[in-house]
Amino acid sequence: MAPPFSAAEYEDRQARMRHAVAYRGLDAIVIGDPSNINWLTGYDAWSFYTPQVLVLGPEIGPVWICRLMDAGAAKFTTYLTADQVVPFPEELVQRPDTHPAVFVADWLGKAGLANKRIGYESDVYYFSPAMLDNLRNGLPNAQWSDANLLVNWQRLIKSPAELEIMQQAAIITGHVMQTAYDGIAPGIRQCDLMADVAAAQIRGTPEFGGDMPAIHPLVLAGEAASTAHPLRTDAPFEPNQTVAFELGACRKRYNCGLARTVHLG
DSSP states (O other), rough: OOOOSSSHHHHHHHHHHHHHHHHTTTEEEEEEEEHHHHHHHHHOOOTSSSSOOOEEETTEEEEEEEEEGTTTTHHOOOOOOGEEEEOEEEEEETTOOHHHHHHHHHHIIIIIIIIIIIEEEESSSTTHHHHHHHHHHOOOEEEEOOOHHHHHTSSSSHHHHHHHEEEHHHHHHHHHHHHHHOOOTTBHHHHHHHHHHHHHHOOOOOOOOOOSSOEEEEEEGGGGGSSSSOOSSSOOOTTEEEEEEEEEEEEEEEEEEEEEEEOOO
């Protein structure tokens, strides 16, 4: 395993982010969005169900703070050095009487941020109210500032390397939709067709494979076509039925979505 981009690419992204943090008058930002962490470091593992953050500022980081058992993934998916990966102990996981953010706050204080301006992402799935409360309680003299979307704005303009990966995702998406076209017929169960679609998403092409897409394959058929985002069922497709697909594919965490409609005669 290796990061999908060069070390220079990530260094450029981190430099842009440092400038953005400084421009906002912050000394550091605590990043909790897995996609933003991935963009800045390449980190890629199914570990975001427990607290994990990236700390970055004009004079600090990047430092990745994560669960102990997940620290090893940084060796395979990032260019971070050993001193840039700070694991918190396993006994902090899913404890009702404490929280990993207590560890994070202690680390931030020792890093010289106890009285500084620290940004955080206020509207991301995996940065919980408990996380923020424990950070604030652990660093009561810090000035906490909402820096939501600050990383996302830096991601807006794609590099040539990113565009190449996005084009690969689009190629896989074309194969995925063709799989749906070729397989749909009256009597075929939605779940059976979507099993083939999921296989196409993962298989990719002979040159490059696919990753887990950001959205589950959606099937709008029958009465489910009256809503926007229904999931597949085990119901069969019917004659004279109009079916809409919302599918997609992913390559190195870069997604390409596609929606098309078919009618079964």
